[in-house]
Amino acid sequence: MQTMPIGRAINAGLRAALERDPSVLLMGEDIGALGGVFRVTEGLQKDFGEGRVVDTPLAEAGIVGTAIGLALRGYRPVCEIQFNGFVYPAFNQVVTQLAKLRARSRGRLALPVVLRVPFGGGIGSVEHHSESPEALFAHVSGLRVVTPASAHDAYWMVQQAIASPDPVVFLEPERRYWDKGEVDTALAPADVTPLHRARIARAGEHVTLAAHGPTVRLALEAAEAAAADGTSIEVVDLRTISPLDVDTVAASVQRTGRLVVVHEAPVFGGTGGELAARIAERCFYSLQAPVLRVGGFHLPYPAARAEEHYLPDVDRVLDAVDRSLAA
Amino acid sequence: MQTMPIGRAINAGLRAALERDPSVLLMGEDIGALGGVFRVTEGLQKDFGEGRVVDTPLAEAGIVGTAIGLALRGYRPVCEIQFNGFVYPAFNQVVTQLAKLRARSRGRLALPVVLRVPFGGGIGSVEHHSESPEALFAHVSGLRVVTPASAHDAYWMVQQAIASPDPVVFLEPERRYWDKGEVDTALAPADVTPLHRARIARAGEHVTLAAHGPTVRLALEAAEAAAADGTSIEVVDLRTISPLDVDTVAASVQRTGRLVVVHEAPVFGGTGGELAARIAERCFYSLQAPVLRVGGFHLPYPAARAEEHYLPDVDRVLDAVDRSLAA
Amino acid sequence: MSESPVPAPRGPGEPGGMVQLLTPEGRRVEHPGYEADLEPEELLALHRDMVLVRRIDTEATALQRQGELGLWAGLLGQEAAQVGSGRAMRPQDHAFPTYREHGVAWCRGVDPLGVLELYRGTSHGGWDPVAHGFHPYTLVIAAQMLPAVGYAMGAQRDGAVGTGDPDRDTAVIAYLGDGATSQGEASEALQWAAVYNAPLVVLCQNNQWAISAPVSVQARVPLHRRAEGVGVPGVLVDGNDVLACLAVTRAALDRARSGGGPTFVEALTYRMGAHTTSDDPSRYRSAAEVDLWRAKDPVERFRRYLLDEGILDAEHEAALEAEGDELAERLRAGVRELPEPGPLDMFDHAYAEPHAQVAEERDAFAAYLATFEDTATAGGKS
Amino acid sequence: MSESPVPAPRGPGEPGGMVQLLTPEGRRVEHPGYEADLEPEELLALHRDMVLVRRIDTEATALQRQGELGLWAGLLGQEAAQVGSGRAMRPQDHAFPTYREHGVAWCRGVDPLGVLELYRGTSHGGWDPVAHGFHPYTLVIAAQMLPAVGYAMGAQRDGAVGTGDPDRDTAVIAYLGDGATSQGEASEALQWAAVYNAPLVVLCQNNQWAISAPVSVQARVPLHRRAEGVGVPGVLVDGNDVLACLAVTRAALDRARSGGGPTFVEALTYRMGAHTTSDDPSRYRSAAEVDLWRAKDPVERFRRYLLDEGILDAEHEAALEAEGDELAERLRAGVRELPEPGPLDMFDHAYAEPHAQVAEERDAFAAYLATFEDTATAGGKS
Numbered sequence A, B: 001m002q003t004m005p006i007g008r009a010i011n012a013g014l015r016a017a018l019e020r021d022p023s024v025l026l027m028g029e030d031i032g033a034l035g036g037v038f039r040v041t042e043g044l045q046k047d048f049g050e051g052r053v054v055d056t057p058l059a060e061a062g063i064v065g066t067a068i069g070l071a072l073r074g075y076r077p078v079c080e081i082q083f084n085g086f087v088y089p090a091f092n093q094v095v096t097q098l099a100k101l102r103a104r105s106r107g108r109l110a111l112p113v114v115l116r117v118p119f120g121g122g123i124g125s126v127e128h129h130s131e132s133p134e135a136l137f138a139h140v141s142g143l144r145v146v147t148p149a150s151a152h153d154a155y156w157m158v159q160q161a162i163a164s165p166d167p168v169v170f171l172e173p174e175r176r177y178w179d180k181g182e183v184d185t186a187l188a189p190a191d192v193t194p195l196h197r198a199r200i201a202r203a204g205e206h207v208t209l210a211a212h213g214p215t216v217r218l219a220l221e222a223a224e225a226a227a228a229d230g231t232s233i234e235v236v237d238l239r240t241i242s243p244l245d246v247d248t249v250a251a252s253v254q255r256t257g258r259l260v261v262v263h264e265a266p267v268f269g270g271t272g273g274e275l276a277a278r279i280a281e282r283c284f285y286s287l288q289a290p291v292l293r294v295g296g297f298h299l300p301y302p303a304a305r306a307e308e309h310y311l312p313d314v315d316r317v318l319d320a321v322d323r324s325l326a327a
Numbered sequence C, D: 001m002s003e004s005p006v007p008a009p010r011g012p013g014e015p016g017g018m019v020q021l022l023t024p025e026g027r028r029v030e031h032p033g034y035e036a037d038l039e040p041e042e043l044l045a046l047h048r049d050m051v052l053v054r055r056i057d058t059e060a061t062a063l064q065r066q067g068e069l070g071l072w073a074g075l076l077g078q079e080a081a082q083v084g085s086g087r088a089m090r091p092q093d094h095a096f097p098t099y100r101e102h103g104v105a106w107c108r109g110v111d112p113l114g115v116l117e118l119y120r121g122t123s124h125g126g127w128d129p130v131a132h133g134f135h136p137y138t139l140v141i142a143a144q145m146l147p148a149v150g151y152a153m154g155a156q157r158d159g160a161v162g163t164g165d166p167d168r169d170t171a172v173i174a175y176l177g178d179g180a181t182s183q184g185e186a187s188e189a190l191q192w193a194a195v196y197n198a199p200l201v202v203l204c205q206n207n208q209w210a211i212s213a214p215v216s217v218q219a220r221v222p223l224h225r226r227a228e229g230v231g232v233p234g235v236l237v238d239g240n241d242v243l244a245c246l247a248v249t250r251a252a253l254d255r256a257r258s259g260g261g262p263t264f265v266e267a268l269t270y271r272m273g274a275h276t277t278s279d280d281p282s283r284y285r286s287a288a289e290v291d292l293w294r295a296k297d298p299v300e301r302f303r304r305y306l307l308d309e310g311i312l313d314a315e316h317e318a319a320l321e322a323e324g325d326e327l328a329e330r331l332r333a334g335v336r337e338l339p340e341p342g343p344l345d346m347f348d349h350a351y352a353e354p355h356a357q358v359a360e361e362r363d364a365f366a367a368y369l370a371t372f373e374d375t376a377t378a379g380g381k382s
């Protein structure tokens, strides 16, 4: 067991992948000497060389597009998109090529490409740095979308993503990079939770709270606060957005009869709607209250000093929990 | 009253807008002499000149990006994206600039830009020509997303979209371009249904069927077939995807107690999930069955000869209706 | 004001001018720096390629009219550019095509029926991209460019560039059209290729039209100048001259394989037919223009040369005609035999590993389909 | 092989070479085709701009350290490029900036506090883009380029180009960095500007770095050559020479306004400070390099020239110092006064007309907030 922040855990996971598999390479802006703006790739270029940790031109379409070509040639590129709002120049390559080439070639081509995208807000940053675009990737078939909420998951999930023969969008919760946690680096791969399995982060009885990435800690804080008032909240860390582990959530809701979904992305058209729709269908007879969603508003991400109002917080989560329990 | 196909109705609507407002201009690939690959702009360059009906270079980012600049200068550009699958090169301009510039300037800038995007399948076309990307636009705040299902709506909605001070993604149901319908061109603008209002396309009692664009006709056919077996289906033509007219659907569901949502887009992460989640919440106590969704599968759009299997059809819709009624 | 001037166009003959080795009349001419001294058999092989490729095109067009294909994007007029560049490739090279490179597919040993699969709509393409070094057709304009650069960067990483071993050194050809040069990704690809000195040849078939848009809608200066802006040499070649296309592409590929870096080749040619079978060119271009180019027909031009040289004779041509008939017959029969996709096939290829929602949808759909079989016997939908 | 050759770099002095009118030592030199014969008052005004703009930068950096700003992107070293180009604009011209054009904002009469709003995080920018002809800062690299071209196309449509009326003819400047030239949209914008002959000047401040990436990561040839590839003249100018930047931008803007079309200006300068206050340049560049450029300091260079010419004197400088102190004081006080966004403000600007879901969310949020007020008195959350 080692204790490390999430950012470092991803760094350690990338290091392990680079050591294990010579076909793995990292590509991105400022990931070399600088170690990335979040220092997630710190020290990797020094240790693995400029050939395997590549500082690219300032062009996301180029990063993803050439990564696709490298993957076709047998490499496993891991692309860093510097911030969530900068992934759109690459969107055409992601949707048109990365997601579809396998189907277009009837399975003859594999695209083991990972897109690392820091996402979410709460770091007081300027616009385009704090968005949560997961719904846009989840709706695109051919992609897998995952996000870790703990250091342990960060360390292992990034390696599982790199090992996947399918393209994976790996969303990194920006404001949690510095959150410390225990990482069991000694686990045998077989003993690691599969990439597309959700996790009960806290057991509870009265209501289920489903969260992913940065809102998992928020959900746990809400559960802690609610416990004081005698409300027992079960927190599910979804971990995977595409596919969704609906079974784990449904099993929880069958016990609690109530579900609140929390994410930072705008609620309208967000991934919470898909989960809510599936649970409302699967658990129609066990739901004692409507599934409620707490998240960002249907607005462009606001200026830094307004984000505290925009982002879901413990009070807004508890308000939804109260409404769910009151129903 | 005039009878015309949907494609012609859009053409007539564009013509009316070009005549009414000199700041309106059309931009796109092959929209001039050719009249567009679907002939929607046929004759307009001849009548309004190359200055107002502009054949652009083959670059969607350029089309949308320069349209944004033209709008900032006081024009009302109407951009044609030749096919749904070709909108992604423009996605960065749509998400980063078109959707956000108003909020970024605290309302000081207006972006009256219309993006015309033919969408949906069923025309036996090659890949990238038959996709339904509405969910990707609906989740982007700052945009409005609408789609007509009848010639009458096509004629008026395109004019309302052009008149809107906000950017509008105007989705045109590809395989319905040739569907004829009555158009009341004589209506006073005030008497026209507002752009963001849904419409009861067929009244019914037992179950509500919500559809938009190309699936509205499908829903009506299903309703007709069901009527024979004594099942009375109410069909709601959503017309607007962002915002969603949840009130109209909820009012219908409060009567019928049942809802089935149909669209061609993949169900997973599709707009049906948002509608289902909202109705399941709003109508929790009046719903007698889980909200069911019928749509495309979570797969890249298949080759033309497989699309009959991929696309929802009357049987699949009726199967869902049966399951809803059986619950 | 003083600024770095835009270089003036250069004429044929002079360095940087259009490379031509065969005049439209089929007369052999020289261009400094480019040889194409081929053996008679090689010349006949090129002629055979062009004739058969044109035959495939004719046949496919007919099959579309008969409703056997949903669509066809013809290559009529572009045989020289495609066969010349395709035959310049070595087995280990890779091509990233658009949707019109049927002639290159032929040179890469792809069964034309594999191409017809896409246009019939039974699949998105029926060949193995790796086995043929010929990647899937790309319908989204210019989207193949950056992956092509990445693939070339991969070859470089593998040490398959500049070793001097002709069977190892590898280069990539990325095909694109004149209209495609307007996509930002096309420029981005050129720049990445320049920055990484990738073993890439960009083969731009400037066939004068992007559906209804003449090339003047796309650019104010010759397309190959674009490349110079990022430090990539641009070459202009007569795209209806198979010898010139072969020589220029060979030189560019050799340069790439040896580590010399990327080259942009603009092949001046003409789309003699419609954009696709759904297009009606009479709406946007004159018959006179088409006639003008018909006089430069790449196949006829090369044929005349071979006849004058006494390399080709009536006997050869008769044999080739017969071979074409056979091929056509095989296509006509084969296209009808192409397996129809089953309702569940599409679920097999979206992901390499299971995806819960896809699996769920597949199972539900299979169960749903089964109800028809049951009820078919039971008589009608319950 | 013969191909259109990549032109060799050109030196200062010769046509197409780097335009310089002031040596790093502050000596006035000539460059064919460019004049900057300004009155003493005009020269002093330029000097004042540069000094005050630098003062704004210094102050903002300090305010960030004190926690009053969340971030600051400094312009230290780029004062000449920004003031020179900014002062070349006429009132009716429009600028599309990146996030670093504080000097241009100053020239456009934008209150520096409006810029600080963005970096403090109280808004995305506090000025009226139309009133100042200065559009919102764009943080997504190169995303301002195509809208800038479109705006220029709009001016053209309005008949505000080539009329000869100096108060009517309009041009647009699009600013971008060296790294930004790698974005496909930047190339696409150049091409559209070329195709439509738009009244556009692309002002590229090549400050040698894109965060940690030296310009060599972005390109193999000088950036202004990019433009030549699409037929747009490229001009290289000493970006630390305010007279040269003024003269070159003026000439380019005049050309654009008169209908002569777009120009790409590469201003060679240097980002003397960190990329932003969150950056640590010591990780990727040497102090020696920074010293090298400090010797070319644009403000000091111009000051020396004015002193030598006897245009500037101690008195002037003292007055300017005092003016700077006042300005700084105003910023220090003003930044703390900037209104904090209320919880419901953000709902006002996403759409011009009501959006059902936004309205619903706003009402629900307002009601939710109200519960705290109620319960605040009632004591604690129920």
Ligand SMILES: Cc1ncc(C[n+]2csc(CCOP(=O)(O)OP(=O)(O)O)c2C)c(N)n1
Binding pocket: B029, B058, B060, B082, B086, B089, C098, C100, C139, C140, C141, C176, C177, C178, C179, C180, C181, C207, C209, C210, C211, C271, C275
């Ligand atoms: C991104 C994108 N936009 C638009 C289209 C529609 N489209 C298909 S082919 C074509 C013209 C292509 O012209 P060119 O690049 O010259 O190739 P050619 O067809 O002449 O071989 C267009 C506009 C597309 N396929 N992809």
Ligand SMILES: Cc1ncc(C[n+]2csc(CCOP(=O)(O)OP(=O)(O)O)c2C)c(N)n1
Binding pocket: A029, A058, A060, A082, A086, A089, D098, D100, D139, D140, D141, D176, D177, D178, D179, D180, D181, D207, D209, D210, D211, D271, D275
């Ligand atoms: C599309 C996009 N990708 C990445 C970034 C992150 N980023 C911000 S500034 C910057 C470097 C820009 O360099 P340059 O264009 O030279 O401008 P400079 O900062 O030197 O003024 C990068 C990579 C961004 N803002 N937008």
Ligand SMILES: [Mg+2]
Binding pocket: C177, C178, C179, C205, C206, C207, C208, C209, C210, C211
């Ligand atoms: Mg063409």
Ligand SMILES: [Mg+2]
Binding pocket: D177, D178, D179, D205, D206, D207, D208, D209, D210, D211
């Ligand atoms: Mg820079």
